[in-house]
Amino acid sequence: MQGWNSPCTSSFRLRLQFSAMTSLDSIPVITIDGPTASGKGTVAQLVADALHFHYLDSGALYRLTALSALTGNVALDDETALVDVAGALKSTFQGGEVFLNGDNVSMAIRAEKVGNTASKIAAFPAVRQALVELQLRFREAPGLIADGRDMGTVIFPNACLKVFLTASAEARAERRYKQLIGKGFSANMHDLLKDLNERDARDANRAVAPLKPAEGAYLLDTSYLTVNQAVQQVLDWYGAVSKSA
Ligand code: CDP
Numbered sequence: 001m002q003g004w005n006s007p008c009t010s011s012f013r014l015r016l017q018f019s020a021m022t023s024l025d026s027i028p029v030i031t032i033d034g035p036t037a038s039g040k041g042t043v044a045q046l047v048a049d050a051l052h053f054h055y056l057d058s059g060a061l062y063r064l065t066a067l068s069a070l071t072g073n074v075a076l077d078d079e080t081a082l083v084d085v086a087g088a089l090k091s092t093f094q095g096g097e098v099f100l101n102g103d104n105v106s107m108a109i110r111a112e113k114v115g116n117t118a119s120k121i122a123a124f125p126a127v128r129q130a131l132v133e134l135q136l137r138f139r140e141a142p143g144l145i146a147d148g149r150d151m152g153t154v155i156f157p158n159a160c161l162k163v164f165l166t167a168s169a170e171a172r173a174e175r176r177y178k179q180l181i182g183k184g185f186s187a188n189m190h191d192l193l194k195d196l197n198e199r200d201a202r203d204a205n206r207a208v209a210p211l212k213p214a215e216g217a218y219l220l221d222t223s224y225l226t227v228n229q230a231v232q233q234v235l236d237w238y239g240a241v242s243k244s245a
Contacts, residue, residue, distance in 0.1 A: 007025065007160055008161065008241050024136070028143040028144070031151035031163065032146070033148055034165035034166055035166065036119075037196060039175060046227065051235075053142060053143035057148075062121065064089055064100055065089060065121060066109075066115075067117075068089060069117070069121065079124045080126075082121050083126045083127055086131050128209055149211045153212065161241050162214045163234055163237070168223045169193060170193070171222075171223045176196065
């Protein structure tokens, strides 16, 4: 199905260098979707580094919207007001740091309260719609690694490689625990596991863009894999789709 004109092929990329082709569809995208704390962010960032691709942390946009709503005392059940918040986000991503209205909020958006609020407001279809354009803008040459819940199903349906990352709830709770403690937040395994199961249920059962593997996605269970093994697997799959295209 993929051929000379597929954004996955090395022949295509070679051709891109010698032509003025700038169509967004021609820029390769690898989507990495999966449930909370499945390791998507870490794996996606390392794959992006290895390929020198751009990186979209779409969850950060939902977290920024949540943080902005919380600090602005916006009612979390007021969909219209939340759409305004999402539409007015003044965010920048620089060297792994996230800024909102010029303030470095890299730490603040990682708080569990912000994550849980993000998961709640992400269920509003109009809030999701308000963030679509912003996400599409991350598709820049030479390529993009997009991490989230609906990257392969909704935002980049023509991605050349779609990965769905999973891990057992226990493995994910343990990772989230270490991540939070490492960032100086307090955390409790029992509460984390409960939050994680609730968040999974909300993400998987919402009416719009529910969390599920995209058609044709490669499933990767990372419960017993090291980060490097997971990254290598994605790179191997990308190498394979690039060659076979
Ligand atoms: O760190 P964690 O995997 O829990 O979450 P995240 O990727 O930072 O995203 C925060 C929340 O935003 C998630 O719990 C999802 O409900 C929501 N989200 C979404 O609905 N769609 C996306 N593409 C990304 C995140």
